Amino acid sequence: MDEFLRFENITRTFPGVRALDDVSFGVRKGTVHGLVGENGAGKSTLLKILSGAYTPSEGRLVIDGRAKVFSRTRDAINAGIAIIYQELNLVPEMTVAENMLLGRWPQRGFFLDKRRLRRQALAQIDTLLENIDPDTKLKYLSIGQQQTVEIAKALLHNATIIAFDEPTSSLSSRETEQLFLVIRKLRSEGRIILYVSHRLEEIFALCDAVTVFRDGKRIETFETMHEVTADVLIRNMVGREMKDMYGYRPRKKGDTFLEVKDLKGPGIKQDASFSAARGEIVGFFGLTGSGRTELMKNIFGAVGKEHGEVLVGGAAAKITDPFSAIDQGLCFCPEDRKREGIMAVRSVAENINISSRRHSVRAGIFLDKRREGWTADNFIQVLRIKTPSRNQPIGNLSGGNQQKVILARWLSEKIEVVMLDEPTRGVDVGSRYEIYQIIYQLAEEGKTIIFVSSDLPEVMGVSDRIIVMCAGSITGEVDRDDFSQETLLSMALPRE
Amino acid sequence: MPFKQFLQNIWTNSGMVIIYIIMFAACSLFVPCFFTLRNVIGLALSVTTIGMIACTMMFVLAEGDLDLSVGSIVAFAGIIAAVTLNKTGNVYLGVFAGIASGGVCGLLNGTLIAVLNLNPLICTLATMQIIRGAAMIVSNGIAVGIAVPEFFALGNDSILSVPNPVWITILIFVVFGVLLNNTSYGKNVLAIGGNKEACRLAGINVAVMKNIAFILQGFVCGIAGVTLSSRMTSGQPNVALGLELDVISACVLGGVSLLGGIGTISGLLAGVLIMGTVQNVLNLLNIETFYQYVARGAVLIIAILIDRVKQRNQAAVAS
Numbered sequence: 001m002d003e004f005l006r007f008e009n010i011t012r013t014f015p016g017v018r019a020l021d022d023v024s025f026g027v028r029k030g031t032v033h034g035l036v037g038e039n040g041a042g043k044s045t046l047l048k049i050l051s052g053a054y055t056p057s058e059g060r061l062v063i064d065g066r067a068k069v070f071s072r073t074r075d076a077i078n079a080g081i082a083i084i085y086q087e088l089n090l091v092p093e094m095t096v097a098e099n100m101l102l103g104r105w106p107q108r109g110f111f112l113d114k115r116r117l118r119r120q121a122l123a124q125i126d127t128l129l130e131n132i133d134p135d136t137k138l139k140y141l142s143i144g145q146q147q148t149v150e151i152a153k154a155l156l157h158n159a160t161i162i163a164f165d166e167p168t169s170s171l172s173s174r175e176t177e178q179l180f181l182v183i184r185k186l187r188s189e190g191r192i193i194l195y196v197s198h199r200l201e202e203i204f205a206l207c208d209a210v211t212v213f214r215d216g217k218r219i220e221t222f223e224t225m226h227e228v229t230a231d232v233l234i235r236n237m238v239g240r241e242m243k244d245m246y247g248y249r250p251r252k253k254g255d256t257f258l259e260v261k262d263l264k265g266p267g268i269k270q271d272a273s274f275s276a277a278r279g280e281i282v283g284f285f286g287l288t289g290s291g292r293t294e295l296m297k298n299i300f301g302a303v304g305k306e307h308g309e310v311l312v313g314g315a316a317a318k319i320t321d322p323f324s325a326i327d328q329g330l331c332f333c334p335e336d337r338k339r340e341g342i343m344a345v346r347s348v349a350e351n352i353n354i355s356s357r358r359h360s361v362r363a364g365i366f367l368d369k370r371r372e373g374w375t376a377d378n379f380i381q382v383l384r385i386k387t388p389s390r391n392q393p394i395g396n397l398s399g400g401n402q403q404k405v406i407l408a409r410w411l412s413e414k415i416e417v418v419m420l421d422e423p424t425r426g427v428d429v430g431s432r433y434e435i436y437q438i439i440y441q442l443a444e445e446g447k448t449i450i451f452v453s454s455d456l457p458e459v460m461g462v463s464d465r466i467i468v469m470c471a472g473s474i475t476g477e478v479d480r481d482d483f484s485q486e487t488l489l490s491m492a493l494p495r496e
Numbered sequence: 497m498p499f500k501q502f503l504q505n506i507w508t509n510s511g512m513v514i515i516y517i518i519m520f521a522a523c524s525l526f527v528p529c530f531f532t533l534r535n536v537i538g539l540a541l542s543v544t545t546i547g548m549i550a551c552t553m554m555f556v557l558a559e560g561d562l563d564l565s566v567g568s569i570v571a572f573a574g575i576i577a578a579v580t581l582n583k584t585g586n587v588y589l590g591v592f593a594g595i596a597s598g599g600v601c602g603l604l605n606g607t608l609i610a611v612l613n614l615n616p617l618i619c620t621l622a623t624m625q626i627i628r629g630a631a632m633i634v635s636n637g638i639a640v641g642i643a644v645p646e647f648f649a650l651g652n653d654s655i656l657s658v659p660n661p662v663w664i665t666i667l668i669f670v671v672f673g674v675l676l677n678n679t680s681y682g683k684n685v686l687a688i689g690g691n692k693e694a695c696r697l698a699g700i701n702v703a704v705m706k707n708i709a710f711i712l713q714g715f716v717c718g719i720a721g722v723t724l725s726s727r728m729t730s731g732q733p734n735v736a737l738g739l740e741l742d743v744i745s746a747c748v749l750g751g752v753s754l755l756g757g758i759g760t761i762s763g764l765l766a767g768v769l770i771m772g773t774v775q776n777v778l779n780l781l782n783i784e785t786f787y788q789y790v791a792r793g794a795v796l797i798i799a800i801l802i803d804r805v806k807q808r809n810q811a812a813v814a815s
Contacts, residue, residue: 300697302696302697321699321701322696322697322698322699323699323700323701325699326698326699327699332697334694334697339691339693339694340691340693340694340697341691341694341697342690342691342694343686343687343690343691343694343695343757344690344691344757345689345690345753345757345758346686346687346690346757350683350686350687353683354683354684354687354695354698354700355698355699355700357680357683358680361679361680365679365680365681366678366679366680367678367679367680367683369678409698
């Protein structure tokens with residue numbers, strides 16, 4: 001077996017934490033090697049060691065038979081390593097060609113050789129089966145195209161080892177297909193691909209081998225995918241048997257509670273109407289750009305609506321801004337946690353109490369600190385939020401735990417309708433399961449749940465009823481007994 | 497281990513306070529005449545203007561904004577107070593007019609930035625000039641001597657041998673300390689600096705909160721301006737030039753994040769005192785003004801470096 005890249009006994013410690021613990025495995029040339037594990041299992045730390053951002057405390061990297069030590073990221077780049085992160089490393093205001101050759105400009109004497117710059121960029125884009133104009137500014141490209149630019153940039157640096165960190169988390173399914181084509185092409189050229197993803201179906205579609213991490217340790221490496229099933233991977237990832245990922249619990253539906261009538265606003269092309277009952281989980285499925293998020297934000301009063309009305313408990317609700325929505329018992333967990341959900345530098349306790357403290361302040365503004373501390377500690381315990389203390393800045397928590405804090409923010413409010421927009425995006429398998437359980441419990445308490453997701457198996461696993469959206473319109477509605485991937489997808493895909 | 501953790505907590509939560517205590521002790525030991533009642537009171541008096549305004553500047557910075565117009569507001573409020581005093585002869589009316597004029601300037605800033613969404617840097621750069629111009633216009637460009645001697649007590653008398661401006665500064669620190677730590681307003685301001693959009697979606701009226709911070713800033717600048725004109729027995733259109741940078745420096749020294757979301761009242765107090773003490777010590781050591789500029793700049797850079805090392809340690813512990 002010609003192992004081109006080998007991790008040997010890699011250990012990385014931070015004060016008080018062993019992020020990687022004696023990890024060894026090899027990767028063959030011309031293969032896609034999946035790395036799976038819950039958040040905090042050590043995958044990202046491993047990529048950072050590969051990229052030269054961290055140096056290992058113990059152990060070493062062996063590339064092509066030679067031990068390598070990277071003390072800077074530049075060393076890794078020169079050794080032919082490229083990491084494509086979730087958040088792309090590109091300059092939005094520069095052109096595609098400039099981004100690709102950033103830092104290694106083709107020059108003629110003192111001056112920039114613009115012709116050569118363009119030619120080199122164009123040649124590389126062509127090999128990636130894309131049709132992108134090298135002179136457009138990067139900010140005008142879709143996320144998928146931007147990713148292609150990042151890959152092209154890596155190839156211009158003669159990268160032989162390319163690692164992808166959750167590359168599909170913000171791609172549409174068509175863009176994902178396109179990315180897979182590119183990755184398979186890179187593999188056929190004999191390169192090594194490391195592929196980190198939470199989406200197991202991608203691992204099965206793409207990878208030739210897979211390594212499972214848990215708590216900083218390598219648990220298992222499967223050299224072929226023949227005998228591997230999703231259950232096997234999940235069992236290795238969480239360290240326990242997990243029969244049903246969603247653990248759906250049927251329950252009794254109450255009276256209709258939330259009604260939306262002929263709502264129209266930015267991003268919603270056709271008047272939207274639907275209703276949801278107490279104790280019901282209504283799934284909203286649609287591809288990126290289908291208008292799901294816009295509809296939710298509109299109901300929540302976060303964007304101005306053109307016309308239409310929202311009825312809560314049979315009475316017309318006057319919602320003009322998020323505050324009035326919250327006041328009438330609505331809440332909204334946004335999809336983009338980092339930009340719209342968390343206050344990263346502030347503590348877990350403050351992130352929980354930000355909205356609900358209005359019920360406990362004295363004389364309108366004075367905090368009831370004891371009560372706020374109690375509320376925070378209570379939810380940390382009940383929702384099993386993993387944090388050293390309630391005073392920890394929320395930005396230091398994992399994605400799943402951040403999501404639980406946002407849930408706690410609303411559970412501490414007086415809410416009746418819970419709108420969740422992609423609540424499990426970037427959340428590891430174990431925390432996902434816990435979040436589903438919280439959702440079922442809320443529904444059992446008689447709350448109305450709106451569950452928005454672009455993950456079809458998930459939305460089918462959790463919802464009592466699914467409303468499908470496409471291109472700004474509601475295109476269909478299916479009850480749980482009639483769920484099928486084909487029906488739902490056909491409603492979600494744009495026609496002409 | 498718990499003891500080490502305890503020390504670590506103190507260091508991360510109030511590092512600047514510790515640095516100031518060490519600095520104060522060192523100065524007392526090594527700088528002649530530093531640790532005398534007269535010098536310490538003089539030192540306290542010298543930081544009153546910066547200290548008062550730093551309190552509200554912290555709120556403005558913590559919510560992710562910036563205010564360059566504070567120096568101009570101080571001058572404007574002083575002039576308005578002087579003119580009103582001379583016209584009416586009534587001390588209360590003069591003080592009220594000065595402080596209120598500061599509040600009006602703050603409302604102008606707040607409306608432009610929070611309601612009309614202008615960039616705070618450019619907007620207050622503009623109002624800085626507009627308000628300074630207004631001060632010049634009202635005073636005709638020259639100092640306005642105040643003809644009401646009762647007014648001078650405000651800035652020059654002492655209670656328990658501590659000058660009034662120091663008492664006013666202490667009072668403002670207490671008020672804004674309580675506002676920051678014990679009220680929903682303070683927490684909202686920090687949260688807005690942490691993430692504006694998340695706050696909006698959590699039901700907070702971001703525009704109102706921001707506007708309030710600028711109005712408070714205006715009022716406090718008004719108080720500082722009135723106090724200063726009382727100390728100088730006149731309203732001066734050219735007073736407090738460049739004050740905004742001193743105030744922002746003090747905030748940064750005190751650990752207030754220019755990116756918003758982070759600020760503590762104890763750190764701020766330490767920041768203000770470090771600024772004043774450096775100046776005071778340089779004076780006591782008879783160092784020329786030209787070198788003092790260099791030294792003050794160097795202190796600021798050292799402070800930022802310490803802060804960065806601190807934050808890097810914290811990040812390493814967390815990840």
